[in-house]
Amino acid sequence: EAAVTQSPRNKVAVTGGKVTLSCNQTNNHNNMYWYRQDTGHGLRLIHYSYGAGSTEKGDIPDGYKASRPSQENFSLILELATPSQTSVYFCASGGGHQDTQYFGPGTRLLVL
Amino acid sequence: QQKVQQSPESLIVPEGGMASLNCTSSDRNVDYFWWYRQHSGKSPKMLMSIFSNGEKEEGRFTVHLNKASLHTSLHIRDSQPSDSALYLCAASDSNNRIFFGDGTQLVVKP
Numbered sequence: 001e002a003a004v005t006q007s008p009r010n011k012v013a014v015t016g017g018k019v020t021l022s023c024n025q026t027n028n029h030n031n032m033y034w035y036r037q038d039t040g041h042g043l044r045l046i047h048y049s050y051g052a053g054s055t056e057k058g059d060i061p062d063g064y065k066a067s068r069p070s071q072e073n074f075s076l077i078l079e080l081a082t083p084s085q086t087s088v089y090f091c092a093s094g095g096g097h098q099d100t101q102y103f104g105p106g107t108r109l110l111v112l
Numbered sequence: 113q114q115k116v117q118q119s120p121e122s123l124i125v126p127e128g129g130m131a132s133l134n135c136t137s138s139d140r141n142v143d144y145f146w147w148y149r150q151h152s153g154k155s156p157k158m159l160m161s162i163f164s165n166g167e168k169e170e171g172r173f174t175v176h177l178n179k180a181s182l183h184t185s186l187h188i189r190d191s192q193p194s195d196s197a198l199y200l201c202a203a204s205d206s207n208n209r210i211f212f213g214d215g216t217q218l219v220v221k222p
Contacts, residue, residue: 031208042118042200042214043156050208090155097204098144098163103155 004104019078023091032074036087081111115139118213131188133216135201142203145184150198191220
């Protein structure tokens with residue numbers, strides 16, 4: 001099965017601080033995605049990428065940046081973290097729109 | 113406006129019963145539908161996908177798709193307590209965009 005890993009798994013940050021969430025996939029998938037999920041709700045797309053060097057804005061990109069330095073790695077950056085960004089963040093990878101998305105285990109972020 | 117709507121928001125069924133979940137997309141560009149299952153504290157995992165009109169069965173799970181109305185449904189027969197989870201419907205288009213609904217929380221009571 002496709003393997004997607006995320007780090008850190010848990011993070012406590014202070015308001016105004018910088019947070020970087022990392023994602024790695026070992027399946028040579030072209031597409032990678034960052035979602036956030038708030039309690040009891042579905043997934044909201046923050047940023048996605050079609051390949052190394054590309055990043056695209058999703059549905060809720062404000063306050064977030066993304067970086068795809070290689071096929072395997074995709075990072076989500078919160079330059080100035082706010083309490084409203086407290087959430088669970090999932091990274092996913094997939095080959096295309098007809099292919100399954102494989103999700104990482106998630107990162108729980110608490111911004112105080 | 114959310115592009116994928118799911119109903120009901122929550123559903124309680126007795127063990128051994130039938131669970132029926134619904135999903136509709138408002139985006140006519142989508143052409144592939146997915147059902148993901150997410151157990152509490154875990155990440156979503158793909159359960160079934162469908163892109164042709166009609167139905168598809170895998171064990172106790174059956175999905176239906178009506179492409180004209182962009183409506184899909186998931187039916188779980190002989191529901192088990194281990195089926196209790198958040199069920200997420202997703203739709204994707206040829207631009208590699210995938211849209212998720214807010215999910216249906218299913219509880220199967222022993």
